[in-house]
Amino acid sequence: MLVSEDLVGSLNDAAKAAHDDEFGALGRKLQRRGVDIEAVVARAMAWSVAVPTWGVGTGGTRFARFPGRGEPRGIHDKLADCGVIQQLTRGTRTVSPHIPWDKVSDYNALRQEAAQYGLGFDAVNSNTFQDQVDQGLSYRYGSLANARSDIRAQAVAHNIECIEIGKALGAPALTVWIGDGTNFAGQQSLGRMFENYLSAMEEVYAALPPSMAMFIEHKMYEPAFYSTVISDWGSSLMAAQALGPQAKCLVDLGHHAPNVNIEQIVARLVHVGRLAGFHFNDSKYGDDDLDAGSVDPFRLFLVFNELVEAELSGAKGFNPSYMIDQSHNVTDPIESLMGSAVEIARAYVQASLVDRKTLAESQEANDVMAAHRTLKAGFLTDVSPILAEARMRQGGAYDPIAAYRASGYRDRVAKERPEVKGSSSGIV
Ligand code: LRH
Ligand code: MN
Numbered sequence: 001m002l003v004s005e006d007l008v009g010s011l012n013d014a015a016k017a018a019h020d021d022e023f024g025a026l027g028r029k030l031q032r033r034g035v036d037i038e039a040v041v042a043r044a045m046a047w048s049v050a051v052p053t054w055g056v057g058t059g060g061t062r063f064a065r066f067p068g069r070g071e072p073r074g075i076h077d078k079l080a081d082c083g084v085i086q087q088l089t090r091g092t093r094t095v096s097p098h099i100p101w102d103k104v105s106d107y108n109a110l111r112q113e114a115a116q117y118g119l120g121f122d123a124v125n126s127n128t129f130q131d132q133v134d135q136g137l138s139y140r141y142g143s144l145a146n147a148r149s150d151i152r153a154q155a156v157a158h159n160i161e162c163i164e165i166g167k168a169l170g171a172p173a174l175t176v177w178i179g180d181g182t183n184f185a186g187q188q189s190l191g192r193m194f195e196n197y198l199s200a201m202e203e204v205y206a207a208l209p210p211s212m213a214m215f216i217e218h219k220m221y222e223p224a225f226y227s228t229v230i231s232d233w234g235s236s237l238m239a240a241q242a243l244g245p246q247a248k249c250l251v252d253l254g255h256h257a258p259n260v261n262i263e264q265i266v267a268r269l270v271h272v273g274r275l276a277g278f279h280f281n282d283s284k285y286g287d288d289d290l291d292a293g294s295v296d297p298f299r300l301f302l303v304f305n306e307l308v309e310a311e312l313s314g315a316k317g318f319n320p321s322y323m324i325d326q327s328h329n330v331t332d333p334i335e336s337l338m339g340s341a342v343e344i345a346r347a348y349v350q351a352s353l354v355d356r357k358t359l360a361e362s363q364e365a366n367d368v369m370a371a372h373r374t375l376k377a378g379f380l381t382d383v384s385p386i387l388a389e390a391r392m393r394q395g396g397a398y399d400p401i402a403a404y405r406a407s408g409y410r411d412r413v414a415k416e417r418p419e420v421k422g423s424s425s426g427i428v
């Protein structure tokens with residue numbers, strides 16, 4: 001274990017009396033609503049969200065990145081940090097890798113290394129939005145949608161390599177996000193760029209084994225600022241339907257204009273059985289990659305309301321991947337990721353408490369206020385005792401961030417890992 005189990009145990013013991021009192025009170029409250037708290041704890045224990053390997057290093061913007069203490073040097077340090085997050089939250093059993101940032105020579109060994117921390121792998125992310133030192137052709141003017149077929153071919157080859165890596169890691173999918181687009185009207189044909197993208201993705205799709213899906217991630221803008229090839233869920237869905245049944249649409253919460261009704265996009269993708277999953281984060285303006293639930297927890301709850309509705313109604317092909325995608329510019333990434341994992345689990349449990357029978361009846365009756373209040377009652381329920389109980393029953397921490405701070409893990413790795421001086425720029 002990366003953090004002393006005795007320490008976690010003693011901190012949990014210290015919190016036990018207060019926790020048991022609050023857990024008991026919530027149990028009685030839910031019982032009055034006809035809800036068995038044990039059934040909800042079981043759902044919370046089964047819940048898990050994937051951690052992005054690139055999220056455990058300090059993030060940055062185009063202006064600057066201010067490295068913290070004990071920055072992970074590579075995938076091996078990143079897996080250890082993800083191991084701490086899983087040990088204390090018991091709700092982040094998988095990690096989502098990014099290639100080539102996490103490239104190694106032996107992926108079977110990497111799979112075993114992750115397993116020793118109780119970790120598996122979720123979707124593998126390809127990267128044709130940066131040029132690598134050993135790369136022949138530049139992606140400056142795009143990758144899978146580039147006007148030049150040789151550059152598209154290079155990007156196809158990279159994605160097929162990621163599929164092979166995914167097979168070795170036992171990953172359920174390849175995530176393809178491309179920054180391709182234009183900064184000037186006329187710079188490229190908007191129609192031809194999409195056609196180029198589709199023909200290139202057909203080659204990638206053809207390389208998928210039956211066990212892997214393809215997740216298409218849309219984004220409104222950035223790094224392109226006039227047009228983006230896969231800019232919205234409509235373009236993503238058109239591409240997925242053109243490619244085949246293994247292609248689905250990934251929703252990164254930060255990839256929409258402010259105030260876009262993302263929960264309705266989720267409902268639409270559920271309707272057609274093409275919801276790949278999520279990159280959870282929060283934002284106020286653009287793709288801010290802030291901690292999930294830190295700006296608009298009600299919106300996160302509303303997204304989960306659609307997900308729980310789909311799950312409980314047995315929606316066709318409903319099997320989304322839940323992943324975090326954040327950039328931690330001013331906090332300890334491990335603390336932010338643990339905090340976000342808890343807030344995402346919170347939204348899932350709150351949405352699980354919604355009285356769906358009463359909600360449907362109120363909607364049938366067009367009793368607007370009753371419907372809204374029934375939905376909101378889930379959000380207004382403080383489910384913290386259920387989340388803590390679910391963590392502790394699995395050996396996790398009553399308060400993951402407090403336990404992490406008490407463990408001195410950051411001080412320890414700061415001694416082992418060389419200090420990163422100066423500030424570079426960019427997301428990682
Ligand atoms: C693009 C994105 C994508 C990742 C990258 C790190 O903004 O959300 O999912 O590849 O961030
Ligand atoms: Mn993303």
